[in-house]
Structure formats: C-alpha cells, structure tokens
Amino acid sequence: MWNELTRRELKEYGSRSPVATTNFTRRGNGSGIDRPSTTLEAPRILLQNHLFRCALDSQARAQATNIDRLMLRAIRSLAHALEAKDSYTWGHSKRVSVYSVAIGCELGLCEEEQATLALGGELHDVGKIGIPGTLLNKPGPLTADEYRDVMQHTVIGERILEPLLRSNSAVLAIVRWHHEHVGGGSLPDGLSGEAIPLEARIVSVADAFDAMTSERPYRPPMSAASALRELEHNAGSQFDQDCVAACLAAMRDRVQAIAS
Numbered sequence: 001m002w003n004e005l006t007r008r009e010l011k012e013y014g015s016r017s018p019v020a021t022t023n024f025t026r027r028g029n030g031s032g033i034d035r036p037s038t039t040l041e042a043p044r045i046l047l048q049n050h051l052f053r054c055a056l057d058s059q060a061r062a063q064a065t066n067i068d069r070l071m072l073r074a075i076r077s078l079a080h081a082l083e084a085k086d087s088y089t090w091g092h093s094k095r096v097s098v099y100s101v102a103i104g105c106e107l108g109l110c111e112e113e114q115a116t117l118a119l120g121g122e123l124h125d126v127g128k129i130g131i132p133g134t135l136l137n138k139p140g141p142l143t144a145d146e147y148r149d150v151m152q153h154t155v156i157g158e159r160i161l162e163p164l165l166r167s168n169s170a171v172l173a174i175v176r177w178h179h180e181h182v183g184g185g186s187l188p189d190g191l192s193g194e195a196i197p198l199e200a201r202i203v204s205v206a207d208a209f210d211a212m213t214s215e216r217p218y219r220p221p222m223s224a225a226s227a228l229r230e231l232e233h234n235a236g237s238q239f240d241q242d243c244v245a246a247c248l249a250a251m252r253d254r255v256q257a258i259a260s
C-alpha cells in the first residue's frame, strides 16, 4: 500500500515543487553541465519520510494497544480486590456481565455496545471497595441509613474509574446509574425513564436477576422462573419494560434447562 501512497505523494510533489518543475539546474561555474541529482534526491527524501512515518504510526498503534491492555488489567485487578472483600460479589460481576450481553443481543445492540455491557457488567459494583466490609457482609437486611451508605458505591465506583476510563463514558454511566429506577426516585441521582442510559437500564435488570437467584446470608436463592416473574412485576416502575422483555427472551432457554 505504501508504494501507491509514495507514487501519489511523488506525483503531488512533482506538481507543486519548484525543484521538480525546473527538472535541471545549471552549475554556477558556467560549465553548462546539467545537474539532475537534485530531482533524484527529493523523491528519495520523500520516500524515506514516508517509510519513517509508517514505522512511527505502526509503533504508536502497538503502544496504544499495549496501554489499553495494561489499563484493562489494572481495572480488573480492582474488581478482583473487591471480590476478596465482599463474598457476595464473588462471581456476581461476571454473571451480570454475561446476562447483560445476552439482554443486549436480544435488543439488537451492536458489538461495540455489547463490549461496553460486558465491561460495565464486570465493573458495575467496583465502588463497593470503598464501603465497609461490615455493611457489605451484614447478615440481615440493611437499615435505611445503611442502605444509603451502601448505595454510595455507585458514586465511588465512577470516581475510581473516571481517570482510567475517561474515553468510555458509557461504562462510567453503567457504574453510576445501575441502581436508578425508570419510575424515578432512586439513588444516586433520581433519574427516570430514558434519562437513564440504555446500557445502565440493561445492567440494572441483569444485576437484579442475579441478586435474586443468588444465595444471601439471610435468604435462600430464588428460582430463575420466580426471579423473572419478579422482574415482570416491577417492569415500568423499577425496570425498563423492553429490557425486562429482552431478559425474559434471553433467559427462556436457560430457565427451561434448569427446570428440566
């Protein structure tokens, strides 16, 4: 490909360069001998410049990919640190990630949006790292004050990830708003309806489904069929109706497999 680019550049150079249009220059000694070396030198420098630029571009791309990979590894380390602190989170984030992508597929989201759901699902609770372990692992329902404190994990999570994911605002939105209710009035910002980004509405459904079907110290796990009924019951008030319908469709096979 660079050969074509080089040819194009040389052509452009020839059309605008005073050296190329002159073609030959006379020696100042009056000998009358032509000097074609100038016109040969210019294309050679152009070619070298082009090759140098290609090499730099390639190095920059490789470094950017490497930085992205390291960044992702650092972010995942945070999620693993949380799993060590909060026994409930063990496996929860990964399942929420998988369920969110399944719902996104049902809604016809593109690959990039599905990748956002996968990462957002994995990181949605990372802010719990800033919540006391005694609250996270309390063997019983939380008081209103304790609930408010625990819900701060949404804001803390966004603050932790913001410097690392500045270019991925959709993941940050999931982290901050995955507990908002479509009917409004929830924490942290009391958003409602479509003011809550779609990705956050999807993760909200996936999060609730996994929470209901997981064992907690104070209650046994709910069956998948009962959890889906509960989602349907709260569609339109807590959960987005389309996201719940997509979750039902995505889980249908899974529920049937569990029931049989």
Ligand SMILES: [Fe+2]
Residues within 6 Å of the ligand: 124, 125, 153, 178, 179
């Ligand atoms: Fe959460």
